[in-house]
Amino acid sequence: MPLITIPTTARLPSSLRIDAQNPAVSKILSRLSRASLLTLALDWLDEDNQSLAAPFLLPDDHDEDDYDDDAFPPAPSLDALRQLYTDLQARKGSKRDVLDRFLEGDWRHGLTLYQLAMADLQYLHDHPLSQKWAAYRITPLSPRDPSDDTTDPPVVDKTSLVIPRFHPSTFLSALQARVLPDVKAHYNFDRHRTLPLLLLRIFILDSPYNTTTTTTFFGARTVYLAFPDASPHVFVSRPQSLGGAAGAGAESKSLHALLLDGVPKALSRPRQRFALRSTKLVTRNLEELIARKGGAQRTGAAAGGWGVYADEKVRESPLETVLPTPPLSEDGGDSGGRKREGPTSGEERAVKRARLVARARFGGSARVGDGKGSRREAEGDGDDGGTSTDKWRPYVRLTFHGTHVFAGIRQLVEHGIIDGERMPGWMTGEEGVTVGAVRDGRIRGFRGSGV
Template sequence: MARLSVPTTARLPSSLRVDASTSAVTKVLNRLSRASLLSLVVDWLGESNQTLCPPLLRRDKEDDDDVDEFYPLAQSLEELRELYADMQAAKGSKREVVDRIVEGDWRMGLSLYQLAMADMRYLYDHPGSLKWIAYRIQQLKSPLNEAEADGAEKPDKETLAIPRFHPSTFLQNLQAEVLPDVKAHYNFDRPEGMPLWLLRIFILDSPYNTTLAVSNRTGDRATTSFDASRTLYIAFPDASPHIYISKSQSTGPAAPGESRSLHSLIVDGIPKALSRPRERYTLNKTNLSTKNLSGLLHIRGAGRTNAAGGGWGIYSELKPTDSPLNPILPTPPLSEDSSSEPMIDNRPVSRTHKRALGPEESRRERAIKRAKMAAQARFGSSAKVDDRKGMERLDIMIEDPFPNTPGVSAPQNEAEAGEAEELERSQSSKSKGRRSGLELEFEQVRDLAEIAGEGSREGTWKPNVRLTFQGSHVFAGIRQLVEAGVINGGRMPGWMTGEEGVSIGAVRDGRIRGHKGSGL
C-alpha cells in the first residue's frame, strides 16, 4: 500500500530522489564539462556522501540479469570508484559519462542533494553566470511611545549591530515565511577561498514534500513539476552587514512577474528570519549589482575597503595601529612611482639618452609620467586588470543643470522646460516599449529627489544625460585611459574611480546622490 501524502509546511528533504529521465536532470548534468562531471561523481562516491548519494549496486545473490545490459551494475563502491578513476585518466566524450549516470549507476534517480552539488559545481566553474544584488542589513529603531509604534518603521543608522547568523535557525525561520503551497530545498556550502556562506534555494510549486512533489503521473505520460522550478542563491559574507542575493533562475518557461514576486518574497523573508525579539532588521538596496562575487566582497564585505575605494584605498591597507591623523603618514605609492625611471614605448630611458631627447619627446615623456602619476593618485592599488574584482557595468544619470554657456540656447521658461521633459519621456516610452529595471531605478531616484525638494531649481535646465560603461573591468579600463592621457585624471569626478561603490546612481552637484552613494 502506498504511503499517504498530505500537504505540509516542511521543506524538501535532501534524500528525495528525482527521476533520472527528467529533462531538468539531464540539463543540469550537461552544463558541466567532462572533467567537472567526473570529479563530481567521485565526490558522490565518497564515504561521507553515501547516505544522500548512494549508487545502485548489484547484489551477489541476485540473478545476473543485468550482465547483458549496456551499463552493468558494479558489485561494490571500490569497483565503481576504480571505474570512474579510469574514465578520468582516459579520453572520451561527456555524453558517455552522462549516459552512464542516468542509465547505469543512478538509474533509480538522483537526490536533491546531488542536483545541488551539480549546480554548485557549475557556479564555481563559471563565476560570472549569476548576477548578484547587494543589500545592507540595518536594525530597526525600537518605538519609544505609541505614536512611533503606529508610524512607519525607521532604520537605526547610528547602530553598528549585526545579526547573529546560525544556519539551522535561519532556515527554520525562513521556511516559516515561505508560502505553504511552495516547497523549497536548502543547501549550504562554503566556497574555497571566499569568506562567505552560500545558500542555494530550490523552489517547487507543490504542497507535498514527498515524491509527489517531484513527479506527477497523468495516464501513461509522466510529467514533473521541475519544469516550473526556480533556483535562488544567497551569499552571507563573514562579519559583514551586507548580503548578496542572485536573480532567480527557472528551468522552464516562467510566468511574467513570477521571478520578481519570488525575489521580493525572499527579500521580505530574510530580515524576518534574522530578527529576534526586540531586535528587528530590514534590508536596504545599495544600488550595487554585478556578476563578480569577489568584487562584491571587496566593496561590500568585511574588509576596510567598504568606504575606502579608489585612491582612498591606501588608508585601508594601513595597520590597525596606524591612523591618517598621525603626523607621519605612510609613504604612498605615488612617491615611489615619481622616483622611478621614465618610460617611452614601455622602455626605460637612461640619463645619457635623456639628454639627447628632443623637446617634443621630452614633453611626451613628461606627459606620460604625469598621466601615470595622476592614475596612481586617483585609483591607488585598485582597478587593476588582473585583480579579479572588476565590475562589468556602470550606469550613471547626470542630474546637474546645464551650464550657462554663451551660444547655447536653453528653454526660456519653466513651461518650455516642462514641455520638453514631458516630450522626452513620452518619446522614450514609445521607442523602448516595456521599461527596463534601469528605467525603474532612475525613476525611483527622480521621485525621491522631487519629494525631498531637490529636483526643482528656478531658471535651470537639466538635459537627460545618461552614461553607460560596459566591459570586463570598467574601472580598470578607465584607469588605462587615464594613464594613456585620454582622460584628464585631475579633473575626473570621483565616481569614475569606483570609490562610490555603486553600479547605478544619479549624479547631482558632481557627486553620487546620498552619502557616498550607498547609504553608509
C-alpha cells in the same frame, strides 16, 4: 498497497530521491562538462556523502552474472567504483557516456535532491557569470514604542551599528515558517570554494502560483542567497526556471519580491528588526560584489589608491606608527642613488605624469582585464542639482557606460583627458559608491549607496 501521500509545509529532505529518467535530472547534469561530471561523481562517492548520495552497488544476494545484460553492471564495492571514475579521468571519452553511466548504471535508482544541489553548485563554480546578482544592505530599524498605535512603517536607524546574528538552521526555520510556508522547496547551504561567503540554494518544486494538480519539475525555480563573511550585505540572484512554463516571468518576479520581503524578517529577532535596502549594484561578477560589499578581506575599505595597502605583501600601512614609504617614491625623482635620466620632451613628461597620477589615484585596481568587469552596462550619473536663484548654472548630466567603468576612467586619466589630481574619490571607486548624484561638488548617496 498504494503509497499514501500526506501534504506538508516542512522543508523537503535532502535524501528525497528523484527518478533518474526525470527530464529535470538530465537537464541539470547535461549542463556540466565531462571533467566536471567525473569530479562530481567522486564527490558523491566520498564517505561523508554516502548517506545522501549512495550509488547502486551489487546486492549481496546477487552475483555479477545476474547483470551481464546491463550496459553498466553494478560495481562490487564503493572502492571499486571510485577507482573506476578515477581511471575515467585519465582517459578520453564523451560526456554522453558518463551521463548514461550515471542514469542507467551507478545511480539508476535515482538521484537525491542533495546530489542535484551539488550538480547545480558545480555549474555555478564552472560558470561564475551564469547568475545575475543584486546586492542589498541589511539595515537596522528603530524600535517601535509599544504605546504607539500608528500604522506608519518603521524607520531606519541610521545611528545603529547592530548587525544580525546569522545561524543557518535558525534562519532556514524562520524563512520557511514566515516567508515560504506554502512552498515545496529544498534548501542547501554550502561554502563557496574561493570566495568568503556562504551560499544558500533554494530549489522550488511547487508554489502557490502553480495551477497543476500534481507536483512536477516543469517550471521549477532556483534562487541563490549569498551571505558574505563579516559584511552587513546579502546578495540575491534572479530566479531561474528549469522549464518554459507560461507566466514564468511574472511568477519569478513575485518570488523575488517575496524573498526580499522575507529575508529581513527571518533575520529579525524580538526588539531587533531589520530591513533590506538596495545598493543599486547589479552584476554577474560575484567576485566584484565581494570586492565592493564584502567585509572579510582587506580590500573592503581600501579601494582606489588605498588598495596598495591592502596587499598582503605590503608590510607598511598608514595605520602603522612608522611613516610608510610613499607608493610612488621608487618611480619619481632621482633619489636612492639612481642615475638621473636625460632630458625629455614636454609631451613625454606630461604622459609620464598622467600615468603616475593614475597610479596614485587608482592604485592596482581598475585595470582592463582584471576580471572585475560586470559583463553589463554599468552606469554612474552626475549632475549639479539644477540652478540657483542668484546665479545661473548649467544643468549637466553625465552617464558612463561600459563593462568596467572604473578601468575606462583610469585610461582617460592616463591619457590626460581627465584631470586625475582634481578628480573626486567616487570616480576612482575608493568611496564605494556605484550610483549617486553630485550636488555642489559633492557626491550624494542614492537609495542605500552607503554615503
